[in-house]
Amino acid sequence: MTVRLTEVEAYGGVGEDPASHAHRGRTARNEAMFGPSGCLYVYFTYGMHWCANVVCGPVGQAAAVLLRAGEVTAGHAAARSRRPAARRDRELARGPARLARALGIDGDAAGAYLLDPAAAVTLAPPADGFPGPDRVCHGPRVGVRGAAEAPWRFWLADEPTVSAYRPARRR
DNA sequence: CGGACGATCCCCT
């Protein structure tokens, strides 16, 4: 099964990004964010969802990119079997928990090195090349309370698989 | 297609 990423969000490290899981320092949950680039950081949220990040900073300095959405380009049957609730194909990986679910990513995949071709989940350049800068949009991150104004969400223009923007919801 | 709402549990304070 293959997903072409269409939307991501960047998160920073200790003391520099109030929206980041690493903002308050290293803990058992965010440990992977302080590890080597290219490894998978997964977290469990809202009592039921897994979300996947790619660690992207030097060792000891937390940084990660949350994989927010993508287009399923191969293996639709496998994706659909994991995501029976999807009404249309474009919803299979539209949203961070949906994308993780479509790819079969959960706590068992934590820490995996995504640039190893033999890994269960791998990260590779787009088959059709990288989109030009004129196609990359950016804006506020979704669902965060702190640093909501930082324009660290990036998505591709005119892609139906990009998730809907929702401000953080009050309790 | 989109807005409202409730589910559900692990980690940190």
Next chain:
DNA sequence: GGGGATCGTCCGC
């Protein structure tokens, strides 16, 4: 003990 880097269901348009 509180709250979350969300989603599925329900329902109206």
